[in-house]
Amino acid sequence: MVTWICSVVSDPDDQEFLIELYEEFQELMFSVARRYNNNWMSCEDIVQESILRIIDKLDVLRRKQRSVQAAYIAMVVRNIAINMLKHEDVIKARAAEVSEHEPTALTLDEILIARENAEALVQALQRLSTAEQLLLEGKYMLEYSDTYLAKQIGCQPKSVRMKLTRARRHALQEMQKIIKGEELS
Template sequence: MQLHDTELFKRIQTHDEEALELLYDRYEKLLFSFCYRMTNNSFLAEEIVQDVFTKLWTKQRNFDETKGKFSSWLLTVTRNAALDKLRKKSVKTYELDERDALHEDPSSVETQVEWKEENEQLQTAMKTLSEEQRGIIELFYFKGMSQTSIAETCGIPLGTVKGRVRLALKHLRTELSSIKERGMQHEQ
C-alpha cells in the first residue's frame, strides 16, 4: 500500500531516510521538470530540487494539512526556491519567447508521463488564451517577475498588470474547468 505524502513528510521530519527516498522518487520528475520549465537550465533545476528536499529534511518548511494538498504545497515551496535561485544567480533578463509561453512539442509527451493528462489539458486551455495573456502568465508565474518588470517587458501601464494577471489566470482556470468537465463526460 502506498503511504500518503503527509505520512512520508512527517517521517522525513524525523530524519527517516527511507521516507526521504520514497518521497523523492515520487516527486523527482515533476519537481525537476517544473524547475527546468522555470529556469531552462538543468544544472539550476537540480540545485533547486536539492534545496527543496534540504528544506524538508532540515525542517525549514512546515506543511499544514488543513491548508490543502501536499503536492500543491510542495510545488509552491519549489517555485519559491526556484525564484530565489533565479534571483541569486541573477540569471539574465528573460526575453519573452513564444516557445516558452506555449510548449507544444507533442513528441516529448510520450510514455510513462505521470501528469500527462493535466499537461494536455493545460496546453489545450493555454491555446484558448490570447498571446498576450499567455505571455503575462509566463512572466508572472514561471518567471516570477515583479509587476514593474512585467509592465516594462509587455509595454503596458503598471497599474494594469494586476488586473491582467488575474484576468489571464481566471480565463485559464475557466477553460481548464470546462476541459476537465468535458473529459469527465467523455469517460462516462
C-alpha cells in the first residue's frame, strides 16, 4: 500500500505525511471497512478509495489533532464502504432485472401447444371473409399502414381500427371452435 501511496501522490511532503497517517491509522481503516464488508479484497478497495479522498484534505488534516484525524479517517472509510455497498446492491438489482427478462426455453408441451394454436389460427383465417383476411394479414404480417388498408377494403382510415378489432374477435371465435372441435374428435 505504501508504494501505491507513493505512486498516487507526487509531492514528497504529502507522501511522507500520508504514509505516516496510513501507518498510524491502518488498523482503524481496515477495522471500519470490515464492519461493512468481510471480503479482504473489498476492504482493500475501500481503504484505497478512502486514501484517495483523504488526499484532497491533507492540508486540513495536517493542522488537526490525532483524535480529529482518526475520526475523519473513520468517517471517510465508513462513507466509502456504505457507498460501495449501495453500488453493489444497484448492480445486483440490475442483474436480477436482466435475468427476469431473459427468454426462457420453452418446454415440449409449450412448443406443441404453440404449434397447435398456429395451425388453428391458419384454419381460422381461412374461414374469415376476404376483407377480414386482408386486414389481419396486411396489418400483422405485412405491416401495412391503416391508410393503405383503408384503400384496400374501401373504408375510411379511422374505421380500420374497429374493423381490425372485429376481425380479431371473429378469428378468435373461429380458433376456439376449431380447438373445441379437435378436442371433441
